[in-house]
Amino acid sequence: MLSCPRCSKPLPEAFYNSADLLPCPSCHTPVRLEVFPAFFNPPPAGTAGETILVEGESSCFYHPSKRAVAACESCGRFMCALCDLDLNGQHLCPACLETGKRKGKLKQLENRRVLYDSVALTLALWPLLIFYLTILTAPITIYVVIRRWNAPTSVVGRTRWRMVLAAVIALAEIVGWCFVIFFLTHVNQLVRASHR
Amino acid sequence: MSDTAPFKYRRLPGRGNRTRGGIPVIAARCSLWVGPDHILSLDRIMTNEEYKRFYFRDIQSITVQRTNNSSAWNWGFGSFALITISIFAIAIGSSNQPSSPGPIIAGAICTGFFLLLLAVNLLRGPTCACKLRTAVQTEPLPSLGRVRSASKAIAIIKPLIEAVQGGLSPEDIFQGIAQTAPDLLQTSAASPSATATRGAPPPPIELPPSSGILHTILYLLLIVGAGVGFYRLLHPDGKFSQLLAAFLRLTLCALSFIALIRQRKFALSRPLRNLTIGSFIGLFSFMIVLFVYDFIANLTYTMQHPGHVPTRMDYLGMPGYRQIIVTANSLEALAGIAGLALTAAWISRGRQSVAIPPAPTEPSDPQP
Numbered sequence: 159m160l161s162c163p164r165c166s167k168p169l170p171e172a173f174y175n176s177a178d179l180l181p182c183p184s185c186h187t188p189v190r191l192e193v194f195p196a197f198f199n200p201p202p203a204g205t206a207g208e209t210i211l212v213e214g215e216s217s218c219f220y221h222p223s224k225r226a227v228a229a230c231e232s233c234g235r236f237m238c239a240l241c242d243l244d245l246n247g248q249h250l251c252p253a254c255l256e257t258g259k260r261k262g263k264l265k266q267l268e269n270r271r272v273l274y275d276s277v278a279l280t281l282a283l284w285p286l287l288i289f290y291l292t293i294l295t296a297p298i299t300i301y302v303v304i305r306r307w308n309a310p311t312s313v314v315g316r317t318r319w320r321m322v323l324a325a326v327i328a329l330a331e332i333v334g335w336c337f338v339i340f341f342l343t344h345v346n347q348l349v350r351a352s353h354r
Numbered sequence: 355m356s357d358t359a360p361f362k363y364r365r366l367p368g369r370g371n372r373t374r375g376g377i378p379v380i381a382a383r384c385s386l387w388v389g390p391d392h393i394l395s396l397d398r399i400m401t402n403e404e405y406k407r408f409y410f411r412d413i414q415s416i417t418v419q420r421t422n423n424s425s426a427w428n429w430g431f432g433s434f435a436l437i438t439i440s441i442f443a444i445a446i447g448s449s450n451q452p453s454s455p456g457p458i459i460a461g462a463i464c465t466g467f468f469l470l471l472l473a474v475n476l477l478r479g480p481t482c483a484c485k486l487r488t489a490v491q492t493e494p495l496p497s498l499g500r501v502r503s504a505s506k507a508i509a510i511i512k513p514l515i516e517a518v519q520g521g522l523s524p525e526d527i528f529q530g531i532a533q534t535a536p537d538l539l540q541t542s543a544a545s546p547s548a549t550a551t552r553g554a555p556p557p558p559i560e561l562p563p564s565s566g567i568l569h570t571i572l573y574l575l576l577i578v579g580a581g582v583g584f585y586r587l588l589h590p591d592g593k594f595s596q597l598l599a600a601f602l603r604l605t606l607c608a609l610s611f612i613a614l615i616r617q618r619k620f621a622l623s624r625p626l627r628n629l630t631i632g633s634f635i636g637l638f639s640f641m642i643v644l645f646v647y648d649f650i651a652n653l654t655y656t657m658q659h660p661g662h663v664p665t666r667m668d669y670l671g672m673p674g675y676r677q678i679i680v681t682a683n684s685l686e687a688l689a690g691i692a693g694l695a696l697t698a699a700w701i702s703r704g705r706q707s708v709a710i711p712p713a714p715t716e717p718s719d720p721q722p
Contacts, residue, residue, distance in 0.1 A: 159531065162419075163419040163483065164419060171527055171531050179420055179501065187419060188419070188420035189417065189419050189420070190418040190419075190504075191416075191417055191418075192415060192512060193522060194413055194414060194415065194515050194519050195520050195521075195522055196488075197415050197487075198534065246409075266407065270403065271405075272401060273398075274401075276400070276401040277401045280400075313394065314363040314387050314394065
């Protein structure tokens with residue numbers, strides 16, 4: 159049963175899919191519940207692999223005594239019902255699932271990403287507050303932009319304008335530093351010449 | 355290992371923050387996105403993104419609970435605006451050059467900032483806490499922090515989930531509850547009208563009767579406050595009466611606020627409830643009117659008399675001031691007498707409990 163999120167008292171059936179916020183009978187907190195059939199249907203129970211009874215039947219790669227029911231769509235190994243992992247209609251063995259998750263080949267299992275375009279832009283912009291840092295961070299930004307140009311951005315998709323902007327800012331910083339260094343050395347030479 | 359075909363996520367309305375370890379500084383920016391067969395919860399922390407996928411076939415329920423955060427923010431912003439304007443009013447009034455536009459502009463900007471925040475918060479509507487439940491987890495959805503955005507998001511998600519799982523009729527819900535928690539249906543199933551009332555609004559809420567003591571004190575103090583106000587008109591220089599009036603004013607504001615909260619949870623007669631609401635609004639309106647008047651009058655006086663601060667006698671000589679005080683005190687006295695009479699009537703009738711019909715407090719967007 160679904161209960162009130164505040165007082166944890168079970169809510170009567172009139173609250174289910176009411177489309178409006180209704181006050182909880184116990185604590186009067188306005189609550190809205192949207193319930194779907196999955197709430198009343200228990201999740202399907204897992205199946206254990208069947209033992210091989212007839213000699214010559216194909217067996218599971220991981221459990222040789224169990225009957226194979228499917229082949230892994232990635233490596234082709236036979237799997238029993240226990241090892242057969244359904245990932246949105248894709249049948250995979252546990253090893254391929256683990257490998258796919260580790261290497262980031264299974265996008266459905268990817269749960270974290272580093273946004274290198276944001277890293278580059280942060281490296282280009284924030285050190286401007288302490289300008290002297292840019293002599294170090296500008297080349298690092300250029301390195302990140304070149305090294306991670308093809309790195310995947312957000313899962314929800316976004317353009318590479320941050321990368322471009324970071325590169326432009328970093329290049330401007332480098333040009334600025336070159337100008338400052340050139341100007342300082344040039345002025346120094348002029349001062350020395352005038353002293354002579 | 356074939357990858358799934360690329361698809362475009364569609365963003366759901368709303369945005370919010372999820373604090374990590376209770377530290378707001380490293381809060382993640384949360385958003386919800388709709389994919390072809392799932393909802394993606396995206397948490398962005400600086401340059402990292404974390405994802406959680408909720409497949410349409412696994413979603414069991416979505417719960418929306420209205421919270422008081424919006425009201426708290428409104429009070430906060432409103433109070434800050436009042437405090438800022440009062441500080442600047444005092445500063446301008448006591449300065450040697452009150453006609454200088456600098457402080458006035460600074461005061462207007464600072465007060466305007468808080469008023470802008472207040473307006474934005476009011477426009478965004480009431481807040482809520484939204485949770486999504488599957489067979490193995492209950493996940494808070496901080497991005498759906500406003501009732502309006504939650505309603506819009508549910509209106510988008512619901513047809514997609516129902517396309518995968520199918521719909522639920524009131525009969526399905528009744529049967530489902532009967533199978534999972536028959537105890538809950540025992541009371542309603544025993545009545546012959548159980549089937550007829552299926553899907554109807556919940557029964558009225560019985561509120562326990564209020565003792566009426568708080569309201570009695572409030573209205574008594576209103577009468578005393580009005581009396582002190584009239585006394586101060588006759589004796590404007592009394593220091594004790596000035597202190598007493600300020601103390602009474604603060605006490606009345608606090609008491610009326612507490613009474614408003616208390617009467618939501620306890621039964622009272624409707625006229626008494628309305629009078630309490632009216633008294634609360636009246637007290638604060640009077641304070642605001644007086645505050646604005648003070649501000650303008652102070653400014654005008656110091657412009658006319660440079661280097662002098664107006665006394666109460668000067669105020670009483672100003673046009674309209676005496677009338678405002680007399681009107682406010684008369685209304686206070688009337689409200690106090692009426693409130694005492696209504697409270698006495700309520701107590702004499704035996705303080706009956708009241709059934710409040712569970713009317714929807716916040717109408718949601720129409721379902722598609």
